[in-house]
Amino acid sequence: MPEEVVRKRLFDNVFVCMNCKAKKRAKPRKVREGKVKCRKCGSKDLRLKSKEDRS
Ligand SMILES: [Zn+2]
Numbered sequence: 001m002p003e004e005v006v007r008k009r010l011f012d013n014v015f016v017c018m019n020c021k022a023k024k025r026a027k028p029r030k031v032r033e034g035k036v037k038c039r040k041c042g043s044k045d046l047r048l049k050s051k052e053d054r055s
Contacts, residue, residue: 020041
């Protein structure tokens with residue numbers, strides 16, 4: 001498997017808590033189903049990290 005694909009896949013699974021900005025790796029399907037909670041504040045309001053800054 002090409003390295004870019006692996007890296008992209010890892011990136012795709014990183015979510016950021018809208019509440020406290022903590023990062024969390026999870027399966028997108030589980031996040032959509034509301035099964036993933038922020039480990040810091042317990043919020044389910046997560047969004048994909050990959051959409052924002054790539055610096
Ligand atoms: Zn949080």
